Amino acid sequence: MNRFLDQLFGLDRLSASPEGVELQFVRELPAWGWIFVGLACVLVASWSYWKLLGRKPARVALAVMRTLLLALIAVLLAGPQLVRQNERVERDWVVVLADRSASMTVEDAPGGPGAGEAGSSTREEQLARTIRGAWPVFQSLAEDRNLLFLGFDSGAFDLRTIPGDGVGGGTSGLDLGLPRGRRTALGQALEQTLRRVAARPVAGVVVLSDGRSSDTPSRATLRQFESRQIPVIAVPLGSPVPMLDMAIGRVDAPHGAFVGDIVPVTVEVDRLGAGDEDSPVKGRIQLVDEATGRVLDERSLDGLSGPAQTQGGQSHRVTLIARPELPGAAAWTVRLALDGPDLTGENNSAPVRVELVDRPIRVVYFDGYPRWEYRYLKWLLLREKSIRSSTLLLAAERRYIQEGTDTLDTLPRTQAGWAPFDVVVMGDLRPGLFSEDQLNQLKSLISDRGAGLLWIGGSASTPGAWRGSPLADLLPFTLAQGEVGGTGGGPPVWLDPVLIRPGAAAARYGVMQLGESTDDPWPTVLSAPELNWNALRWTQRVDPASLKPTTEVLALATPVGVSGGNSASPTPLVMTMRYGAGRVVYVATDEIWRYRYGRGETLPERFWIPLIRLLARESLGRSGKPAVLRASPERAQAGQQVQFTVQLLDQSLVEARPQSVKVRLIPPSVEGATRAQQGIDLLLKPQATSDQDAPISAFSASWLAGEPGVYRIEAADPLLAGLDLATRLEVVLPDDEMRIPQTDHGALAELALVTGGSVVQPDQLPSLGELLPNRQLRLLGTPDVETLWDKPIVWVLLISLLMAEWVGRRIIKLS
Numbered sequence: 001m002n003r004f005l006d007q008l009f010g011l012d013r014l015s016a017s018p019e020g021v022e023l024q025f026v027r028e029l030p031a032w033g034w035i036f037v038g039l040a041c042v043l044v045a046s047w048s049y050w051k052l053l054g055r056k057p058a059r060v061a062l063a064v065m066r067t068l069l070l071a072l073i074a075v076l077l078a079g080p081q082l083v084r085q086n087e088r089v090e091r092d093w094v095v096v097l098a099d100r101s102a103s104m105t106v107e108d109a110p111g112g113p114g115a116g117e118a119g120s121s122t123r124e125e126q127l128a129r130t131i132r133g134a135w136p137v138f139q140s141l142a143e144d145r146n147l148l149f150l151g152f153d154s155g156a157f158d159l160r161t162i163p164g165d166g167v168g169g170g171t172s173g174l175d176l177g178l179p180r181g182r183r184t185a186l187g188q189a190l191e192q193t194l195r196r197v198a199a200r201p202v203a204g205v206v207v208l209s210d211g212r213s214s215d216t217p218s219r220a221t222l223r224q225f226e227s228r229q230i231p232v233i234a235v236p237l238g239s240p241v242p243m244l245d246m247a248i249g250r251v252d253a254p255h256g257a258f259v260g261d262i263v264p265v266t267v268e269v270d271r272l273g274a275g276d277e278d279s280p281v282k283g284r285i286q287l288v289d290e291a292t293g294r295v296l297d298e299r300s301l302d303g304l305s306g307p308a309q310t311q312g313g314q315s316h317r318v319t320l321i322a323r324p325e326l327p328g329a330a331a332w333t334v335r336l337a338l339d340g341p342d343l344t345g346e347n348n349s350a351p352v353r354v355e356l357v358d359r360p361i362r363v364v365y366f367d368g369y370p371r372w373e374y375r376y377l378k379w380l381l382l383r384e385k386s387i388r389s390s391t392l393l394l395a396a397e398r399r400y401i402q403e404g405t406d407t408l409d410t411l412p413r414t415q416a417g418w419a420p421f422d423v424v425v426m427g428d429l430r431p432g433l434f435s436e437d438q439l440n441q442l443k444s445l446i447s448d449r450g451a452g453l454l455w456i457g458g459s460a461s462t463p464g465a466w467r468g469s470p471l472a473d474l475l476p477f478t479l480a481q482g483e484v485g486g487t488g489g490g491p492p493v494w495l496d497p498v499l500i501r502p503g504a505a506a507a508r509y510g511v512m513q514l515g516e517s518t519d520d521p522w523p524t525v526l527s528a529p530e531l532n533w534n535a536l537r538w539t540q541r542v543d544p545a546s547l548k549p550t551t552e553v554l555a556l557a558t559p560v561g562v563s564g565g566n567s568a569s570p571t572p573l574v575m576t577m578r579y580g581a582g583r584v585v586y587v588a589t590d591e592i593w594r595y596r597y598g599r600g601e602t603l604p605e606r607f608w609i610p611l612i613r614l615l616a617r618e619s620l621g622r623s624g625k626p627a628v629l630r631a632s633p634e635r636a637q638a639g640q641q642v643q644f645t646v647q648l649l650d651q652s653l654v655e656a657r658p659q660s661v662k663v664r665l666i667p668p669s670v671e672g673a674t675r676a677q678q679g680i681d682l683l684l685k686p687q688a689t690s691d692q693d694a695p696i697s698a699f700s701a702s703w704l705a706g707e708p709g710v711y712r713i714e715a716a717d718p719l720l721a722g723l724d725l726a727t728r729l730e731v732v733l734p735d736d737e738m739r740i741p742q743t744d745h746g747a748l749a750e751l752a753l754v755t756g757g758s759v760v761q762p763d764q765l766p767s768l769g770e771l772l773p774n775r776q777l778r779l780l781g782t783p784d785v786e787t788l789w790d791k792p793i794v795w796v797l798l799i800s801l802l803m804a805e806w807v808g809r810r811i812i813k814l815s
Contacts, residue, residue, distance in 0.1 A: 021083070022084070023083075040070075076798070080788040090778075091145050093203065094148070094204055096205075097151075097205060101152075101179055102182055103737050105344075106122060107123075108123070123238045126762060135174075150189075154181060154182075154184070155188055155189060156193050161175070181737060187213065187216050190232075201776065206232075206765075210236070212737070217751065226756070231772075233752065236745040238743040245740075247272055248267060248336060251334055253354060255617075256357060257354055263510065264319050264320070265332070267317070267319075269317075272740055281302070287332055328355075330355075361422050361612060362420055363422065363612060366394055368430065368461065375593075377604075380604060390406045415445070418442060419445070423612050424453050425456065428456065428590070431461075442470075451618070452584070452612075454584075455584070455585065457590065459493075464491075477547050480546065492540070492541045494541050498539045499528075500557065500573060501555065501570065502522045502555055503572075511614060512554060536591040537591055540589065543571070547575065550578060553575055556573055557572070557573040583618050584615075592607050625723075627653060628649060629715060630727055632644075636731055644702075657696070661683075662682070662716045665680040667709065712728055745759075
């Protein structure tokens with residue numbers, strides 16, 4: 001029947017039978033309107049034939065035909081048509097974000113299949129179990145919703161779905177890949193997710209993560225979640241409570257040292273997470289030789305207890321001591337050997353590289369008169385087998401008395417004459433005993449070639465007479481004009497005897513201690529006020545406020561009594577600061593010789609020799625080299641500016657007057673024969689000097705640190721060919737994922753609360769469908785219309801009714 005109607009009316013696009021097709025009128029009338037039209041048609045047709053001549057049955061038949069004709073005309077005037085509404089349902093979206101950062105490898109998740117002996121498993125295994133258990137729910141959601149799986153670390157990326165009903169082993173529904181991200185940015189990942197599903201209905205975002213993130217969602221991102229009514233369903237992974245983790249933070253060690261030298265390695269040990277706040281950490285921190293496996297030094301970690309004070313926890317500084325015996329490049333490792341459980345071992349070690357040189361330290365000592373400190377220090381340098389010394393007393397008439405192991409024909413008058421010395425000791429003498437050129441050459445020796453300068457204060461000239469001289473910048477404190485109570489225009493002196501006390505920086509630099517271990521510190525008896533022999537009778541009182549910003553205090557002077565208006569507050573006694581490539585130490589007393597009364601030569605030797613060794617280490621990287629290539633800093637964070645500098649030390653290289661120097665930066669990802677081709681070439685420009693006519697010897701350029709890893713920087717300029725000029729640069733992430741691998745479930749709970757979502761435990765994820773609102777949209781498009789008033793059958797019917805009435809009228813002889 002329906003097919004017959006379709007053929008009868010000649011319907012093309014629509015059929016009269018399918019569901020959703022309705023008969024409508026262009027000019028729609030209500031039901032009572034059609035009743036009125038029908039009655040009107042009947043009345044008009046009846047009135048037309050009421051009083052006409054003819055038999056009544058014939059007139060009734062004609063009236064019926066006219067009624068039908070009028071009704072058909074009324075229907076055609078109303079505009080009959082078939083209409084099918086085009087309604088489209090847009091399915092909503094469910095986004096699943098899975099954490100793919102390296103912290104997922106940490107083993108602190110509750111136990112399950114695959115759990116270790118301790119009853120716990122990795123967060124990655126917990127994630128796999130969670131998705132495997134909820135996979136039927138995901139499949140059910142995919143029937144009515146659009147399901148989008150994304151992984152995230154520093155950003156969001158797609159995860160590939162594969163056939164199966166679980167996760168892992170090739171029979172999974174989701175290919176998670178390996179968790180390798182070194183940085184987690186959940187805020188950035190959520191922002192990218194919103195861009196992926198922009199202008200689409202989203203039922204919710206499911207976040208499976210341990211909560212650790214280097215950023216937080218921005219206010220604009222949270223506002224989008226709120227305005228679009230997108231809830232975040234947080235599924236926390238890992239331990240609900242941040243577990244205890246011991247980590248090695250910063251490691252400081254000298255770049256070079258002498259064989260037989262005491263080399264200090266300062267390590268920051270961080271206690272991260274909560275753990276058992278009342279129990280101390282059990283274990284040791286060790287300095288190990290990588291070549292032999294021998295433990296060079298170790299310290300107990302006892303006492304590193306207490307609750308975490310900040311997000312980074314507690315930080316403790318430990319100094320390890322090594323005394324190397326063989327020259328060459330020493331490869332050491334600082335490692336934690338813990339007796340108890342630790343969250344992760346990835347942050348429990350750090351490498352240490354030190355260049356060891358087997359040669360004596362070359363020292364030149366100038367003083368103005370034979371004071372007691374000069375006499376004892378002179379013999380101390382002579383007895384020390386690891387030091388070659390030249391000791392000179394300079395007189396006002398430019399004569400000098402010379403002693404020591406090595407004699408000098410004359411005072412150095414050129415830069416090459418100063419070059420052999422690692423340390424210059426400047427006693428109590430006037431700067432006028434040197435020419436202006438000699439002082440500038442000495443300043444260049446410290447700043448450019450990395451030598452050390454040891455000042456020994458005195459009552460005559462040092463430091464007051466050096467105000468305004470080229471070496472005034474090399475004093476670790478500023479000299480105020482017209483200081484009262486000073487000698488020679490220098491700082492005032494203590495009116496009472498003082499006791500020496502090591503400062504906080506002493507252990508870090510390996511000075512002010514008796515033995516070769518930090519367990520043998522500077523004797524506390526030297527700070528006992530009841531003794532007499534341990535007091536220093538003459539000491540300069542350096543104002544702590546006058547110290548330059550980079551100065552560190554190695555020892556303090558504490559007065560035995562208070563007289564003459566002196567304050568009892570300790571003042572700096574031994575100070576050090578970096579100056580260019582070298583280092584400066586100032587000793588504000590010349591009475592260390594008094595310690596001979598207590599223990600013979602032991603105390604003076606353990607005071608002076610480590611200071612000289614500290615100063616000499618800076619020159620090792622430049623000793624005997626025609627040029628030096630350095631990176632500053634040598635350990636940079638990604639995105640930090642790094643300056644590369646080439647210092648030409650050989651005069652023949654300087655006289656070549658290069659306009660620039662090229663170096664090549666080789667990334668850590670480049671291996672094999674392609675390293676030279678894939679390196680980054682940097683052009684180092686000349687550094688400005690005060691003397692415009694002098695040849696340029698230093699070249700530098702800046703570079704923005706990029707990909708983390710260890711870079712090799714080597715000379716790529718023909719001028720430096722064959723010199724094996726190279727250095728290394730370590731680039732680290734400021735927010736390395738494994739630096740603080742503890743969970744942060746609180747951040748996930750806060751995110752869920754702000755967005756109107758909820759926190760779901762991993763084993764409750766199968767109930768996800770009940771938590772997601774229905775955000776489907778029903779969209780009406782342009783309807784399909786098939787008009788009926790213009791169909792041939794309609795006009796045939798109309799003409800047929802007209803013809804039938806006309807024929808009927810003729811039969812009954814009506815006009």
